[in-house]
Amino acid sequence: MISAGEFRKGVTFVMDGDVYQILDFQHVKPGKGAAFVSTKIRNVVKGGTREMNFNPTERFEKANIETKEMQYLYQDGDLYYFMDTETYEQLPLGHDEVEEALQFIRENDNVLVRFFEGKPFEVEAPNFVELEVTHTEPGLKGDTSGSASKPATVETGYTLQVPLFVDNGDIIKIDTRSGEYLSRV
Secondary structure: OEEHHHOOOOOEEEEOOEEEEEEEEEEEOOOOOOOEEEEEEEEOOOOOEEEEEEOOOOEEEEOOOEEEEEEEEEEEOOEEEEEEOOOOOEEEEOHHHHOOHHHOOOOOOEEEEEEEOOEEEEEEOOOEEEEEEEEEOOOOOOOOOOOOEEEEEEOOOOEEEEEOOOOOOOEEEEEOOOOEEEEEO
16 A cells, blocks of 8 residues: 555556556645645556646555566557567557657667556666767857756757757767756766
8 A cells, every 4th residue: 555645756556446657746735724745647557647636645555567678679650669588579569658768768778668467558768878969059169157058969869958068979878767968978
């Protein structure tokens, strides 16, 4: 059992016979009235998202989620193919399951695929990835005052803010949980 006060991003729980995953949460303590937990949740099985408020003392059954390491192989139309690294079975997944991870993974990268009752519902990229910058404007030489940044696009098509000294062809380390630049490799 898990209480709403223990909700964190990524937690899965059972409510009204359906399995939900916390996409975003915030503990709110208004000036008047009782505290509550404001959440954005996604139905793991049906795919819909919604926003809900919970009393922090409400309790829910925790959902048993299986996680398996798989390798991203290729995209074919609307399907993305992943291979189980132990059995070599291929698993086609739709855009909804891989949407967030696609920004950070390349072909042949290993990812974590999460399953509920044998049905895949999410692909999770590694926490840190190293990707090549494919497009960014040249930085101004000597402009080191403050923490200025510029947009850069990496090989997967993801765009993020990087320091001025980063150039095309540089390999950069990105935190996939926040989508932020960490360092140049």
